Amino acid sequence: MELYKSRILFNVLILGFILSLITYIASEFTYGTPERVAIDFGLGLTNLSILGISIFMGVTLISQEIESRTVYMILSRPVSRFSFLLGRILGMSGIFLINIAILGCLSCFYYILLGGTFSSLLVWTLFFMFLEAGIMLVVVILLSLISNTIITVIFSITIYVGSHAIAPALGTSFVKMRPGIGSLLNTYAFIFPDFSKLNIKNFVIYQQALDSKLLISSLGYGFFYFSLLVIIASYIFKHKNLD
Amino acid sequence: MFEIQNISKTFQVDFWSKRFAALDSVSFKVRPGEIVGFLGANGAGKTTLLKIIMGFIKSDAGSVQFDPSLGKNQREIFSNLGYLPERPYFYPHLSGRDFLSYMGQLNNVVGAELAQQINKWAKVFSVDHALDRKVRGYSKGMLQRLGFASALLHDPKIIILDEPLSGLDPRGRKELKDVLKSLHAQGKTIFFSSHIVSDVEEICQSVVVLEGGKLLFEGSISNIIQEHIKPNYLLTTDYQGSVDLAFSSEKLPDGQTVMEVTPENKEKLINEIIKCGGSISGLSYLKPTLEEIVYNIRS
Known part of the structure; x- marks a missing residue:
């Protein structure tokens, strides 16, 4: 239903067309490594599109149901609040999956077409993108349950940027020389999601190998964080007054 | 069928304002098979109490006890309960049939039984001609009828309705009152709020009157008439x-x-x-x- 409402397929097709066009232009103007440009751009666009969906559709996913009171029609039936919340999250995850499947496959197709070699890391990258979008979605839902739309969007974007910047920031000599800032950033990384753990795009682009243990631990981290957020969000939603 | 025990609820408009009491120790009982009107002026606290009964908001004090025959937990109780909120809201991109189908499935009514129930209630509420149209094109009265139909798809034992007759033309009001009478004749327990006393008097046996968040009267309409005016x-x-x-x-x-x-x-x-x-x-x-x-x- 959410898929139908959002007309997401239409948007994905437009993005797919843009991806094809830019990949073609890039391959014409890039000397030496057109496949890297193609996969870099393709994965970037895929990531950006599902991030946009998770933030801008996620912010109204539950709050709009409460404001428009459609939630009364559902929760007056034998449906628990947890099931309702989980259903909405799974519905949106379906949208992410379709988005990733279409744009991701298109990116891989152009990558291989332009001379790149298929690697299992490509699948991992796409899966981690999916996981990251899922985490962001629950972050947005959680914030929307305790705040208004504008603050939720601002905070969500801030958390997303911060969560990607935390690992590179910790690696800078500026932070290394200042243990106070370092521990502050580590505290941030402990509380907020650390998306650098799920970002393996560069390994694909530069065709580097990645230890499977690292992949498994990142996967575990992603699932754990996602589940934790779902539990917190469902607790808040369970105790929220729907008036 | 259910009992309201000392329900109190206060609200605070903003951080600086004083809390005001929307409901003040309200207690009453709705017995099986009764059709009870829930009367009160606008702002008396009717919708707040109905939201508390349905678990949408929490009361500050008191409790709502459902009859064990309805079920042990909320899931079982809600399987036997039909609810229509005040101004029912729908997904506008769905057709009337899709909406009813979705609501029926949430109540575990599926397949041929669901199709049969949809057709039956759509006909009763005279929305059968518009079932395949998008809900966004429905008039206020049609939405009310569709919402009412959705509350009855699973053949509930108890029906709770918040202002079910609002937004309807005189003919629509009569039709819906007839449906309420017929449901009552079938043995259903009905509890519905209204601020129109004549509607309640016409179809109810008992009445609960709320004023300023306080219970003014609870009992049969004949008793209230005998008790209060010679x-x-x-x-x-x-x-x-x-x-x-x-x-x-x-x-x-x-x-x-x-x-x-x-x-x-x-x-x-x-x-x-x-x-x-x-x-x-x-x-x-x-x-x-x-x-x-x-x-x-x-x-």
Whole structure:
């Protein structure tokens, strides 16, 4: 239903067309490594599109149901609040999956077409993108349950940027020389999601190998964080007054 | 079927303002098979209490106890409960049929049974002709009918309705009242809120009256009428003089006078009019309406 409402397929097709066009232009103007440009751009666009969906559709996913009171029609039936919340999250995850499947496959197709070699890391990258979008979605839902739309969007974007910047920031000599800032950033990384753990795009682009243990631990981290957020969000939603 | 025990609820508009009591120790009982009207002016706290009954908001104090026959937990209880909120809201991109189908599935009504129930209730509520149209194109009355149909798809034992007759034209109101009567005849327990006293008087056996968040009256309509107002008589006469025994009098355009008199003074008044040369052209029993009684109780 959410898929139908959002007309997401239409948007994905437009993005797919843009991806094809830019990949073609890039391959014409890039000397030496057109496949890297193609996969870099393709994965970037895929990531950006599902991030946009998770933030801008996620912010109204539950709050709009409460404001428009459609939630009364559902929760007056034998449906628990947890099931309702989980259903909405799974519905949106379906949208992410379709988005990733279409744009991701298109990116891989152009990558291989332009001379790149298929690697299992490509699948991992796409899966981690999916996981990251899922985490962001629950972050947005959680914030929307305790705040208004504008603050939720601002905070969500801030958390997303911060969560990607935390690992590179910790690696800078500026932070290394200042243990106070370092521990502050580590505290941030402990509380907020650390998306650098799920970002393996560069390994694909530069065709580097990645230890499977690292992949498994990142996967575990992603699932754990996602589940934790779902539990917190469902607790808040369970105790929220729907008036 | 369910019992409300000392429910209190306060609200605070903003951080600086004082909390105000929307409900103050409200208690009453709805028995199986009853059709109960829930009366109160706008802002009396009816919708707040219904939201508490449905678990949408939490009360500050008190509890709602459902009959064990409805189920042990909320899931089981809600399987046997049909609810229509005030101004029901829908997904506008769905057709009426899709919406009813979705609601039915949430109540575990599926397959041929669901299709049969949709067709049955759509016909009863006269929305069968519009079932394949998008809900966004429905009028207010049609939305109300669709919402009502969705509350009955799973054949609930208890039906809770918040202002079900609002937004309907006179014909629609009559049709819906007939449906309520027929559901009651089938043994369903019905609890519905309204601020229109005559609707409640027409179809309900019992009434719960709320005013300013406090329970004003709970019980059968016949009891409330007997308890609160002594029935008076209306006496029509051609006598033009003033009579102290009349409770009130009003001159009619045809020259006659209608006097309201208490049962105790009825005989004396008739005798006095006849003694003064007047004649009695009519005497009728004045049965007060529930509306008059509710206004009297409030004042």
